[in-house]
Amino acid sequence: xxxxxxxxxxxxxxxxxxxxxxxxxxxxxxxxxxxxxxxxxxxxxxxxxxxxxxxxxxxxxxxxxxxxxxxxxxxxxxxxxxxxxxxxxxxxxxxxxxxxxxxxxxxxxxxxxxxxxxxxxxxxxxxxxxxxxxxxxxxxxxxxxxxxxxxxxxxxxxxxxxxxxxxxxxxxxxxxxxxxxxxxxxxxxxxxxxxxxxxxxxxxxxxxxxxxxxxxxxxxxxxxxxxxxxxxxxxxxxxxxxxxxxxxxxxxxxxxxxxxxxxxxxxxxxxxxxxxxxxxxxxxxxxxxxxxxxxxxxxxxxxxxxxxxxxxxxxxxxxxxxxxxxxxxxxxxxxxxxxxxxxxxxxxxxxxxxxxxxxxxxxxxxxxxxxxxxxxxxxxxxxxxxxxxxxxxxxxxxxxxxxxxxxxxx
Amino acid sequence: xxxxxxxxxxxxxxxxxxxxxxxxxxxxxxxxxxxxxxxxxxxxxxxxxxxxxxxxxxxxxxxxxxxxxxxxxxxxxxxxxxxxxxxxxxxxxxxxxxxxxxxxxxxxxxxxxxxxxxxxxxxxxxxxxxxxxxxxxxxxxxxxxx
Numbered sequence: 001x002x003x004x005x006x007x008x009x010x011x012x013x014x015x016x017x018x019x020x021x022x023x024x025x026x027x028x029x030x031x032x033x034x035x036x037x038x039x040x041x042x043x044x045x046x047x048x049x050x051x052x053x054x055x056x057x058x059x060x061x062x063x064x065x066x067x068x069x070x071x072x073x074x075x076x077x078x079x080x081x082x083x084x085x086x087x088x089x090x091x092x093x094x095x096x097x098x099x100x101x102x103x104x105x106x107x108x109x110x111x112x113x114x115x116x117x118x119x120x121x122x123x124x125x126x127x128x129x130x131x132x133x134x135x136x137x138x139x140x141x142x143x144x145x146x147x148x149x150x151x152x153x154x155x156x157x158x159x160x161x162x163x164x165x166x167x168x169x170x171x172x173x174x175x176x177x178x179x180x181x182x183x184x185x186x187x188x189x190x191x192x193x194x195x196x197x198x199x200x201x202x203x204x205x206x207x208x209x210x211x212x213x214x215x216x217x218x219x220x221x222x223x224x225x226x227x228x229x230x231x232x233x234x235x236x237x238x239x240x241x242x243x244x245x246x247x248x249x250x251x252x253x254x255x256x257x258x259x260x261x262x263x264x265x266x267x268x269x270x271x272x273x274x275x276x277x278x279x280x281x282x283x284x285x286x287x288x289x290x291x292x293x294x295x296x297x298x299x300x301x302x303x304x305x306x307x308x309x310x311x312x313x314x315x316x317x318x319x320x321x322x323x324x325x326x327x328x329x330x331x332x333x334x335x336x337x338x339x340x341x342x343x344x345x346x347x348x349x350x351x352x353x354x355x356x357x358x359x360x361x362x363x364x365x366x367x368x369x370x371x372x373x374x375x376x377x378x379x380x381x382x383x384x385x386x387x388x389x390x391x392x393x394x395x396x397x398x399x400x401x402x403x404x405x406x407x408x409x410x
Numbered sequence: 411x412x413x414x415x416x417x418x419x420x421x422x423x424x425x426x427x428x429x430x431x432x433x434x435x436x437x438x439x440x441x442x443x444x445x446x447x448x449x450x451x452x453x454x455x456x457x458x459x460x461x462x463x464x465x466x467x468x469x470x471x472x473x474x475x476x477x478x479x480x481x482x483x484x485x486x487x488x489x490x491x492x493x494x495x496x497x498x499x500x501x502x503x504x505x506x507x508x509x510x511x512x513x514x515x516x517x518x519x520x521x522x523x524x525x526x527x528x529x530x531x532x533x534x535x536x537x538x539x540x541x542x543x544x545x546x547x548x549x550x551x552x553x554x555x556x
Contacts, residue, residue, distance in 0.1 A: 042479040047500045057498050060483040290479035318507040327507050366512025395459025405551050407415055
């Protein structure tokens with residue numbers, strides 16, 4: 001008999017379960033879930049505060065998912081140690097779970113710098129989990145002044161989600177622009193203007209250095225009074241279990257294209273890993289949901305004795321704020337093609353006859369066609385790129401290529 | 411499984427498939443009431459290039475990247491058909507970001523919609539195929555295509 005254990009209960013874990021069951025419909029799976037919730041869509045917590053979804057609709061899978069998959073879920077439990085020699089996971093209640101094959105899908109945690117006086121701030125929140133959102137929700141009063149530290153994806157989605165429910169939202173970031181991980185200067189400026197017009201205030205190249213009760217002292221010398229503090233500085237992959245077990249880690253748990261870690265019978269998937277980024281050709285943490293799902297599925301299939309590889313991960317994001325949509329993918333290197341209006345910006349980055357990356361702000365187009373050019377490393381000389389760069393369309397492909405992708409008879 | 415295919419050399423670019431699609435999914439029984447004077451949001455669209463036109467709708471991929479990428483768990487594969495639970499969709503457009511065919515588009519409220527082969531509406535079979543005047547759009551099994 002085989003025993004599967006998955007540490008974590010996010011989408012990577014759900015996909016891992018489905019991967020295992022593609023191959024093995026019988027042997028038991030145990031899931032260790034720190035959160036007391038069935039798998040839910042974490043990126044939706046801001047939509048919940050915004051009133052665009054609710055905890056029921058946020059379920060990632062249907063209600064009988066675990067039962068159907070033959071899974072036991074240990075809610076409210078965490079793994080404290082992996083005993084690799086004995087093939088056992090030790091839980092916080094001192095139970096030991098034996099495993100034949102283990103998947104670490106522990107995700108990431110908010111990174112909180114050591115601000116002086118932070119412990120005196122009574123109303124402070126992270127914004128990662130559903131419980132974080134529930135806690136923050138209780139502090140959302142119409143008069144509340146909210147200070148969000150961090151103008152990245154998490155901080156800004158939080159800001160959008162709560163803006164209509166509070167008095168004022170100020171977002172600060174040490175970076176010189178919003179969404180610095182996915183946008184360049186010009187695109188960020190366009191997005192920032194849109195957010196300011198929607199009612200947010202920004203303090204960029206500035207951040208809190210210390211707190212005095214409900215007052216933030218900023219690096220610039222100014223002070224910002226607030227009622228609610230949201231810490232969205234960044235996240236760190238949860239690698240400690242692996243590190244303590246003697247496995248290979250860098251910024252995330254090191255995995256190969258089969259999601260195998262450096263330790264036998266131990267796999268890892270999702271935001272806790274450092275995998276391969278096809279667009280840059282380097283190893284990096286790609287903490288995005290599609291990646292977590294594909295890694296989880298891959299890990300599951302391999303854990304159960306099947307064979308699957310995932311080597312086509314690229315950074316990509318689609319995110320919207322108050323009706324403005326932003327899509328990005330790949331890396332921003334090489335020659336740039338640009339189209340620009342007052343409210344939109346399209347930038348494609350081309351290098352060595354390949355599309356390497358793009359940013360689309362306020363442009364609703366069939367961006368997936370561009371994404372596939374990056375992922376499949378399609379030689380641009382094989383298609384009509386003069387037209388393709390203007391409009392993402394499969395008409396720019398050759399007839400043979402079109403027939404191939406649409407299933408026509410050549 | 412049966413899928414919708416287009417013979418591009420027979421497509422006239424008349425856009426009737428878009429209207430038939432919008433009507434089939436309107437839930438109304440009168441085409442005039444459903445479409446007249448309104449912008450339409452069909453789940454199939456005509457691609458026009460240099461001297462070519464053809465219709466594109468969901469390919470119902472065996473290994474659908476949209477399903478794996480959906481941050482809301484709104485997309486799923488059931489009996490080979492890629493389905494969308496529009497109630498769960500939050501309109502993040504990640505599916506648009508990943509679909510290599512450009513086959514998904516939002517409705518007037520920025521909720522995503524997609525071809526479900528008319529299996530869920532009153533038509534029961536693809537309305538685009540049924541109404542194509544030149545039989546350019548067909549609904550059939552093709553072995554070589556997965």
